[in-house]
Amino acid sequence: MTAHRHALGLCFVVLLGINTQAPVLAQDLENGQKLAEQCSSCHGETGIAADPTVPHIAGQSAVYLESTLIEYGNGTRQNPLMSPIASDLTSEQIRDLAAWFASFELQVTVPTLKKKKFYKAKPPLG
Numbered sequence: 001m002t003a004h005r006h007a008l009g010l011c012f013v014v015l016l017g018i019n020t021q022a023p024v025l026a027q028d029l030e031n032g033q034k035l036a037e038q039c040s041s042c043h044g045e046t047g048i049a050a051d052p053t054v055p056h057i058a059g060q061s062a063v064y065l066e067s068t069l070i071e072y073g074n075g076t077r078q079n080p081l082m083s084p085i086a087s088d089l090t091s092e093q094i095r096d097l098a099a100w101f102a103s104f105e106l107q108v109t110v111p112t113l114k115k116k117k118f119y120k121a122k123p124p125l126g
């Protein structure tokens with residue numbers, strides 16, 4: 001029993017060792033850029049869509065982009081425009097596209113609102 005545990009533990013350590021030494025799967029940004037040409041008609045070349053019914057995807061996190069494209073591809077999320085596009089993509093292509101759009105840098109300016117009273121609470125009647 002203890003011998004088994006030791007063996008298992010050793011296996012685990014060896015696996016972890018291999019895992020940490022393996023190179024991180026590199027996303028191919030160039031491939032992502034090429035693939036993104038088919039997205040630009042709707043999402044814009046900069047990932048900022050001109051059409052207000054199409055979401056901006058520039059600078060979105062790779063995790064979100066990847067999972068969303070997987071969801072369109074497998075039917076978890078459905079959209080007549082996106083579903084056929086995503087279901088034609090391989091998981092590698094999805095990773096590359098996600099990495100490409102995630103690498104865009106955005107600058108955001110949050111508006112400062114002037115303090116304004118929108119309504120005045122009325123005292124309860126009676």
Ligand code: HEC
Nearest residue numbers: 038039041042053054055057065068069079081082085097
């Ligand atoms: C024909 C127009 C069109 C094309 C081409 C297109 N998209 Fe889209 N995309 C849309 C629309 C419309 C939506 C919003 C769909 C919805 O409401 O779910 C969307 C949604 C998305 C979303 C989800 C965004 C979010 O905020 O949830 C991602 C990610 C995305 N598209 C990526 C891509 C990528 C990558 C490509 C190219 C491979 C692409 N799209 C090509 C129209 C398009």
